[in-house]
Amino acid sequence: MSTQSLLERRFRVLGKHSPLFYDKPLQLVRGEGVWLYDAEGKRYLDAYNNVPHVGHCHPRVVDALCRQAHALNTHTRYLDDTVVTYAERLLSTFDKSLSNVFFCCTGTEANELALRIARECTGGQGIISTAHAYHGNSAAVAQISTLFTPPEKRGPFIRTIPVLDPYRERRGRDDETLSTAYAQDVQKAVDDFARNGVKFAGLLICTAFSSEGLPTVPRGYLAKVVKIVHDAGGVFIADEVQAGFGRFGSHMWGHQVLGATPDIVTMGKPMGNGHPLAGVVARADLVEQFTSQNMYFNTFGGNAVSAAVGLAVLDVLQEERLLENARIVGEYVIAGLRKLQTKHALIGDVRGAGLFFAVEIVRDRTTQEPAPAETKRIVNGMRERGVLISRIGIHDNILKIRPPMPFSTGNADLLLKTLDDLMTSL
Amino acid sequence: MSTQSLLERRFRVLGKHSPLFYDKPLQLVRGEGVWLYDAEGKRYLDAYNNVPHVGHCHPRVVDALCRQAHALNTHTRYLDDTVVTYAERLLSTFDKSLSNVFFCCTGTEANELALRIARECTGGQGIISTAHAYHGNSAAVAQISTLFTPPEKRGPFIRTIPVLDPYRERRGRDDETLSTAYAQDVQKAVDDFARNGVKFAGLLICTAFSSEGLPTVPRGYLAKVVKIVHDAGGVFIADEVQAGFGRFGSHMWGHQVLGATPDIVTMGKPMGNGHPLAGVVARADLVEQFTSQNMYFNTFGGNAVSAAVGLAVLDVLQEERLLENARIVGEYVIAGLRKLQTKHALIGDVRGAGLFFAVEIVRDRTTQEPAPAETKRIVNGMRERGVLISRIGIHDNILKIRPPMPFSTGNADLLLKTLDDLMTSL
Incomplete structure (x- = not known):
């Protein structure tokens, strides 16, 4: 079965717009750790997928899946020790105020539920998100997934704050000044709701600002934002689908990295290492209400x-110390990317933490003019050379590098060398 | 670990309102075929759960799960032969006009997507559902889940049709007369949208009318309804979460039983035998648009x-001929329930098809007055005697019996004998 004929069969049943990666789509047949294999046996280093968080087909996770699937698979209308134990373990990684959990299947479902709770408990409808966000595919969540939903389709209850872009906007300001300026965007949105008679319900943001381009958030920003949200009677919802489960190495959750405690937390993708598992963690009083x-x-x-x-x-x-690995290998990758930056003029900025990296591709380092065409060529070129990455950002000019958590310094060397070779040949 | 202490731990982490079955919740540890086992080793005949459609922990399904989970678990942004083959197999069970499929994880997600497609493609917002329906838990789907969402919380875009109740409402009318009368309820809802300036988008119903009480739908009803929906510019969405995958024995899908072709079909629960898998099948032109x-x-x-x-x-x-089994055992169960009806005055009506049965519990067969307290006692009494069933209907007085598809005549004998003994002792 050739890839081309499979593609044609796919178009017939899934339609032509069902998203596919790369100019030349990849037909995969096997995964193991940080490696993926295509139908011709070619091996790819996975430096993109965060769903297989602890590695593709991790034997320990697959064994747990199979053992339980052989024994029992029922829902929470029956009592089950496993789900209670899991809830306790998961909640132990949060601030004590976040003491209840709902389990669901996808990040979309988690954000749906978070919005329902926020609106029910505040009696408001107004939600603030960022101007280039993705939070899921349901009607309510699509309204705040501003990356794909234009303003005229968002309805009257959504306001956005501009994407944080300290790379272009710092202009010598220190973190205190910059974070105060950025937090004012939230105050403006709150004020706009009030002016239009829309009762405010809350703010929902990705704590990595992943689709927005993984900006380096100025210290103190989130605490200032949360104070504005609470003062206005709203709740703060942290979408941890991207940042959660230790992606940044230093903490289990993105909001802990940014130094503020949410009222509601949503999580998804990495939670089940590919198994459809997501959740909402929230204050017990909100859950009760x-x-x-x-x-x-x-x-x-x-x-x-x-x-x-x-x-x-x-x-x-925990046992494979994957947060520690993310910190160590993450610093190694950042250092390597910075070295490439000295060599390749296209690299305008390198940032990230743990195992999540953003590389800004620009036409000119002084003007910082984005280079989306070159970015696309790099992503497709890396795929041809056997390394999988993607791109993000409002200008579609940021390389998104976010490998599974067992990514090693050896894997990092391959990533860096391939990127170096490719950029040399551009 | 006692069940009581597990319950207390559960309340602390999942909250007190997370739904549980039965006055005395059941702690399960193992499932096999139509059997479930609790923490004390007591065995229960499962005559309720439709999620383990081909039987709890079916070895063939669990093996497929494990084999694939060991090899590869990635998403549809890569090409994969398995998902295309599955899409083709699934679509081959539908009318040719229904030629595209989306995969998602839950019935809620399927109905969310169906509503988005209906509203986008018609340019309307108005949706008709029944007055006692359950279709899922997201904001948009909760609006049509009228069983839990009171009218003041449904917003301006929902109209309902009364629940079909031929048991009480036939009054000697033949199917042609009754179906015409019932279809008029849909016309009234369509007209009400027009009067209020709401553009009509479509009708979404469960093709088993499961939460509504599994009424015996008069022949010709659905075709008349679909004509009204299409004439008004709307689309017909068939929610097959309950009726789908051969539950009624005679056909793969509930809309085929009722004799009409939908524009969009949603499916969930039985689709993955417990694995979170759901889907939307639709006309290719709607998917393209x-x-x-x-x-x-x-x-x-x-x-x-x-x-x-x-x-x-x-x-x-297919290989275990489970639709045929549903037909044969289903007729056997219906005959047995009718025999119990001659003996127990509480049984007002027995209806159903394939392996889905409704037993109306009434105070008086002449007045047909519902007996919800007795119904609840029967459901809890059956659980004490080792047979799991539940209840449905606008009066909460209908026994819901819906076992996994490999349910045998031997299982049926146990179900019928236990019900007979219990009702004799009431």
């Missing part, structure tokens, strides 16, 4: 198999 | 593992 008025049940959410898988992911993170 | 304007991607939806599981479920349904 919401569930006393609204029945929430998710058939597959927190079923016995999902809980066993989630537990195994937490076990592997 | 929607996806050319809106990016839809579902990270876990149709991943390689989900597709392998979905294929295995289709294989087992």
